[in-house]
Amino acid sequence: MNPNQLVIGRGTADAHPMEDFLRMDRMPHIWCSTCGLGTCLTAFIAAARESAIPREDIVVVSGIGCTGRAAGYLKYDSFHTTHGRAIPFATGLKIANPRLKVCIISGDGDLVSIGGNHLIHAARRNMDLTVICVNNFNYAMTGGQAGPTTPQTAQATTTPYGAFERPFNIPFLVDSCGATYVARWTALHVRQLTISIKEALLHRGFSFIEVISPCPTVYGRRNRLGSGLDLMKFYHDHSITKNFASTRECDIRYQQDIIVGKFVQKEEPTYLDSMNEQMKKALGAKFVPYIGPMDPAKDV
Amino acid sequence: MNEKKRGPVLTGAHYLDGDHACAEGAIAAGCRFMAGYPITPSTEVAERLAERFPKIGGTFIQMEDELGSIAAVLGAAWAGARAMTVTSGPGFSLMMENIGLGVMTETPCVVVNVQRGGPSTGLPTLTGQQDMMQARWGSHGDYEIIALSPSSPQECFDLTIACFNLSEKYRVPVMFMMDECVGHMTEKVVVPPADKIDAWPRRWYRGPRDKYLPYEPDKDGVPPMIRAGDDHRVHISGLTHDQRGYPIINAECQQLCVSRLADKIRDNADDLMMIREEQLRGADVVVVAYGISSRVATKAIADARKKGIKVGFLRLITVWPFPEKKIRDLAGKVGCLVMPEINLGQMYREMERAAAGRCRTMLVPHCGGWVHNPDDILKAIIEGSK
Numbered sequence: 001m002n003p004n005q006l007v008i009g010r011g012t013a014d015a016h017p018m019e020d021f022l023r024m025d026r027m028p029h030i031w032c033s034t035c036g037l038g039t040c041l042t043a044f045i046a047a048a049r050e051s052a053i054p055r056e057d058i059v060v061v062s063g064i065g066c067t068g069r070a071a072g073y074l075k076y077d078s079f080h081t082t083h084g085r086a087i088p089f090a091t092g093l094k095i096a097n098p099r100l101k102v103c104i105i106s107g108d109g110d111l112v113s114i115g116g117n118h119l120i121h122a123a124r125r126n127m128d129l130t131v132i133c134v135n136n137f138n139y140a141m142t143g144g145q146a147g148p149t150t151p152q153t154a155q156a157t158t159t160p161y162g163a164f165e166r167p168f169n170i171p172f173l174v175d176s177c178g179a180t181y182v183a184r185w186t187a188l189h190v191r192q193l194t195i196s197i198k199e200a201l202l203h204r205g206f207s208f209i210e211v212i213s214p215c216p217t218v219y220g221r222r223n224r225l226g227s228g229l230d231l232m233k234f235y236h237d238h239s240i241t242k243n244f245a246s247t248r249e250c251d252i253r254y255q256q257d258i259i260v261g262k263f264v265q266k267e268e269p270t271y272l273d274s275m276n277e278q279m280k281k282a283l284g285a286k287f288v289p290y291i292g293p294m295d296p297a298k299d300v
Numbered sequence: 301m302n303e304k305k306r307g308p309v310l311t312g313a314h315y316l317d318g319d320h321a322c323a324e325g326a327i328a329a330g331c332r333f334m335a336g337y338p339i340t341p342s343t344e345v346a347e348r349l350a351e352r353f354p355k356i357g358g359t360f361i362q363m364e365d366e367l368g369s370i371a372a373v374l375g376a377a378w379a380g381a382r383a384m385t386v387t388s389g390p391g392f393s394l395m396m397e398n399i400g401l402g403v404m405t406e407t408p409c410v411v412v413n414v415q416r417g418g419p420s421t422g423l424p425t426l427t428g429q430q431d432m433m434q435a436r437w438g439s440h441g442d443y444e445i446i447a448l449s450p451s452s453p454q455e456c457f458d459l460t461i462a463c464f465n466l467s468e469k470y471r472v473p474v475m476f477m478m479d480e481c482v483g484h485m486t487e488k489v490v491v492p493p494a495d496k497i498d499a500w501p502r503r504w505y506r507g508p509r510d511k512y513l514p515y516e517p518d519k520d521g522v523p524p525m526i527r528a529g530d531d532h533r534v535h536i537s538g539l540t541h542d543q544r545g546y547p548i549i550n551a552e553c554q555q556l557c558v559s560r561l562a563d564k565i566r567d568n569a570d571d572l573m574m575i576r577e578e579q580l581r582g583a584d585v586v587v588v589a590y591g592i593s594s595r596v597a598t599k600a601i602a603d604a605r606k607k608g609i610k611v612g613f614l615r616l617i618t619v620w621p622f623p624e625k626k627i628r629d630l631a632g633k634v635g636c637l638v639m640p641e642i643n644l645g646q647m648y649r650e651m652e653r654a655a656a657g658r659c660r661t662m663l664v665p666h667c668g669g670w671v672h673n674p675d676d677i678l679k680a681i682i683e684g685s686k
Contacts, residue, residue: 092375
């Protein structure tokens with residue numbers, strides 16, 4: 001057998017060029033064919049490698065849902081937490097070991113609905129985290145229910161007569177709460193997405209990237225939007241790149257143009273910067289900066 | 301106080317309330333991460349740590365809610381910190397979700413619950429012992445938990461250290477079940493010198509990096525742990541998982557994963573058991589009590605003894621796992637077991653179950669808001685001695 005080939009499922013394939021960064025012993029993954037999550041993962045790995053951040057410093061945290069499984073396939077220290085709680089879990093990791101580069105990869109329902117409170121507070125604190133929010137406009141793992149990102153009039157199993165609630169404009173939400181890096185791309189914009197993830201990883205402060213991602217099996221089929229390829233064709237025809245557009249203008253309406261781009265990039269003190277500065281000011285020589293986590297070599 | 305000179309531990313004799321003593325116990329145990337959300341009557345623990353930590357190299361974050369607090373504690377523990385949170389009933393309810401994640405991922409941490417009267421918002425400023433069953437069963441699914449209950453500020457200090465030690469030894473979130481009375485009671489608390497504090501280390505994995513399996517247990521059923529960021533490339537999930545930590549969704553893996561989570565506590569119950577016994581030999585009646593109710597009971601017990609009744613006293617410090625063996629043993633020797641508790645019968649049901657009809661059992665209930673009148677406990681003792 002060709003050593004560059006590995007057995008995947010019932011067949012064989014050439015070794016994946018990123019297999020050193022993936023848990024190949026967990027393949028095949030659970031994601032559907034032509035789902036956008038594969039693109040997000042490869043963009044993440046490419047960006048992480050290009051960033052030159054030491055691999056052991058990168059920690060991936062996910063919540064629950066299709067995207068929530070991302071942590072389980074990435075060969076980094078990775079945590080698959082509870083629904084909506086990826087950001088506060090990541091906050092604990094980051095504060096307890098500020099050396100870590102903590103990245104959250106999770107879905108729109110997880111981050112914006114059940115985890116919405118944590119999202120806005122992490123943005124407000126300018127907590128030094130990178131959030132990749134994969135938005136497929138519905139709760140796909142549970143079979144296609146409507147969520148806070150489902151565009152009005154779209155079909156979902158819990159909106160059988162069409163969605164009617166106003167959806168969140170997520171870049172506007174996190175921008176208004178204080179995020180210091182905000183971008184939106186689709187799963188078609190592989191190069192731009194990779195660059196954005198790299199910039200976000202190297203950014204000091206709360207960085208947020210929304211990735212519009214095709215869900216052909218559930219959202220796409222229920223709304224008769226065609227195959228995954230058709231959805232990508234739609235992104236191709238209907239994405240309008242507007243870097244530094246006002247996030248207020250970035251609403252997504254059902255099957256209409258999607259504004260993509262890097263919207264926000266600014267330097268502001270992070271949570272830890274502000275904390276340390278205030279403590280120094282208030283306590284002077286009495287301030288003892290956080291000593292860091294326990295050291296296994298000394299904790300005996 | 302100059303912490304830089306004296307070090308983090310508040311060695312000496314102090315006049316402290318239970319909440320502050322708990323905070324000092326956490327510091328003495330090596331806790332340097334606290335995430336919390338204000339809630340009466342537990343807030344003083346958070347306030348004290350917010351004041352103390354920046355002077356001793358610790359870090360406190362006030363989270364947006366209790367869901368976030370416990371999640372941050374779990375994250376911090378996996379980063380390698382000794383971490384805790386503190387709350388009361390309504391916040392305890394919100395924490396149940398991620399207490400389950402802590403159990404499933406075997407994350408050492410301490411959750412302090414300074415209990416108040418419930419249900420719902422209930423009695424924010426007044427005492428209760430109504431979360432005892434929630435501490436045991438509050439998160440969904442099958443699991444075993446460890447919970448301790450203090451009856452004095454000194455015990456709030458001592459047992460907070462014990463909570464951290466047990467959480468590290470058994471890799472499980474440990475519930476510290478205080479109550480408003482003990483939390484707000486001020487008494488003498490003696491803090492030993494730092495070198496006399498027995499804080500146990502984490503069960504660090506010390507083998508080759510590429511051989512680490514996150515859930516391969518040691519002989520006592522507990523697996524060693526690593527820190528995020530040390531290049532072990534682990535995957536830690538709340539899903540049912542195998543020894544690699546990989547999700548495996550079937551009945552066989554569930555059997556292996558969940559039974560070990562329970563067995564590591566059940567099989568080591570004797571090691572975990574902290575109880576105080578007094579005049580049990582030859583007793584006709586034994587009062588079984590914990591927390592503030594155990595202190596109130598001492599008055600009733602003294603009064604009963606003056607009346608010539610042979611009363612023994614069993615004070616529970618470890619409340620979960622429940623000391624079943626001890627109760628079963630006692631039930632074969634005494635006429636009646638009496639339990640006062642500030643609820644309508646929670647630990648009492650466990651006692652009744654463990655006694656298994658071998659003796660009478662009597663509950664002295666109290667809805668909360670205040671402690672028992674010792675006379676009510678006395679009446680039960682007299683009734684039980686007949």
